[in-house]
Amino acid sequence: MMQLAACGTFLGVALLAGAARADYAAELIAQSRAARLHESDEWSALLHRIKPWLRPAQSEADGPGFFLGKDGKIDAAAELEATLRAFFQPPVVEVIPEVKPGDTENHGVQHPQCRFPARYAFLDRSLRFDPARLPQQPCPRFQDWRARVDPVSVSVVFAAAYVNHPASAFGHTFLRLDRRSAPDQPLLGYAVNFAADPTTSNGVLYALGGLTGQFRGYFSILPYYLKVKEYSDLESRDLWDYKLNLTQEQVDQMLRHIWELGTTWFDYWFADENCSYHILSLIEVAVSGVKLRERFPLWTVPIDTLRTLRDVPGLLGERKRRPSLDARMKARRSVLSGPEVRVAVSLAEDAEKARPALLTLPPRRQAATLDTALDLLQYHLGDVAGDEQKAAAAERKLVFMRARVREPSADPGLPPVTPPDVGHRSMLVVVGGGVQRNRPFGSFIWRAVLHDLISASEGQMSDHQLEMSRLELRVPTDTGQLSVREFRLLRLESLDPLDTWTPKIAWRVTTGFTRERLDAADLSYWELRGGPGLSLTPLGQLVYLMEEVEFDAGTGFVHKLRARLRPTLGLLLRPADLFHLRAEMAGRWDPTDSSRMRPLFSGEAAVNLGPRFQFRGQGMWSPDDWGWQAGLGLYF
């Protein structure tokens, strides 16, 4: 009887406590409604809400684990109330799962307060939770993770654009969190990365899937040194750090939110909702009220996001470059004599065999030669990917050979490079006119992104061209009829000059709608053309040979199709950013066309006047046609 009474009392107390909690939850919800918290910038940022064109405002998160309310993706108020109620759930025993390949869904067990620490921090700050009525959960799993990441500052890191990789062509951005315990050691920081989890390793399928939103994008966190290895060592890309001026509380709130993102995904759109776009959302969480994503409604070019950040007063701090291994190696090599370069190469091949040749050099030159050989060996580590320790055997020999030469390493003195955010903008509009076979016309060119080789190289890829969506409209002055002269969907070109240390071939690919005059017939067709080439730099200017294969589809051809070969000899003169000129001599050979090689001469040039303006002109001549045009180019 006593026991029963005790139980009854206990039950009664528990019921009372439950009722009190429900009361307090209702009280908090009423407070949040009165303060219209669900409309606040902070709450919108935490839910990744945005107002898409023609659709109601909603969250961009697509994984259901991100929402506690029934209609959380759309209804911000309901999600806020569901979050508040969930915070009252009784304590749970946390479960941390084991990582299983292919399983991104199992996140173990956490209390809602622990799953959503950034929401908790924001609501606690806004509503001042009473810890007696809403007990704070200890969240050991989150606390342990936070202690290991332990960030004191955040930088946006930009990996330079690089056309040789489909997904990275436009560049890539991610965040780096530097540690409180080692603020001056970026290598020890953590990278926070957003990327697609592709269901294919095929580059073309990846690009197609990415363009059409077929993949899920996830946030991940990994040691920054792995990112350095990936971009700087393996892909020869400079990394640029842009430090964000954030307070410790802003950094902490960003970290709490990164934790919240672990349980969700975002449909990945290569052009728009890509890596750089979602990195912006993390900054919106840290800096309340700053609106960044809405400036990129159609597409997001990584470098443009940096310019957007730069436009926010006081947000961006110090800027730093981490030169790629390739750049450091070539700088070292540039101060060696011809024989020393040969010794460096043989040292990297077989240290013992090359030792006698090395010893003929004075100690200081030995040091410089050995340092260069070590760089070369490191560069080729990428070839034996994975097991560095195997490759280390050869390196060990060289390392200790170097250690015996008691001479300090000379600073290779890298040539200065303009930061990428200073370069010209991505979108180009050209207004002008010209003449096509005696017919004058006015013309309008619009190119969505990114860079062509006659534009200023400052802050851009130096020997690469990447253009997407280039539309040229013309209005002949006699008829006044507007027509599409050309629409180039894509044009990629890589003219890396031949270097035996870093063997890469030159190549280019173009596809789009175009026109051609052949034997007095005007043809219009869709063109797909591409091929390998060879590029050299005699006298510091690029000279290149290309051997392209071309497939065309249009009504003017027999069977509506045509295939041609197109050898090209080209020259790119870039004496200074102010003036760039490119000239090409090409042959067009169609085996069904009486086996005649049809010549085509073309050229283009630009006078570049800073990041916003240029004058550009182009011309062409063939036995069937000729024309030229010029205009004023504006970058946006």
Add this chain to the structure above:
Amino acid sequence: MRRISFSLVLASALFASSVWAANYGMAGCGLGSIVMGKDGNQILAATTNGTFGTQTFGITTGTSNCTRDGAVAKAHQALAFAEANYTSLMRQMASGEGEYLAGFVSLAGCQTSPLVYARAQEWSGAIFREENTPAAEVVLNFRSVMLGDPATAALCRG
């Protein structure tokens, strides 16, 4: 050289029971090979902007060999670093300077002081004892060398 090996063995024995030794008896972390691809398949990583290891580096995906919820477990930090940056670390340790050496020294529980660097440089040949010294052994050897001298031991955590 013989003296060096002997003192290393002695130091290793002394600290074999310590937390450091306990953590390095195991196989490596393999974080580097996640990035580089085990079969040299770096193309995938490059193509996809580094989505390798969505699980290992997923933010709340749980525990793997050396990571917990994406961040490296404290006890494995030095090992993961030495493994992923093996040749850079070897090179900089032999030259007594550089950010990879500094990073490793911090993660292995020592202060980034010229004294530590000088001693690491002096003993680098013994720390990277042979051609394929496993990264776990490199960490242990480094610790032994530092704790073997009172001057550097004072700059390292136990």
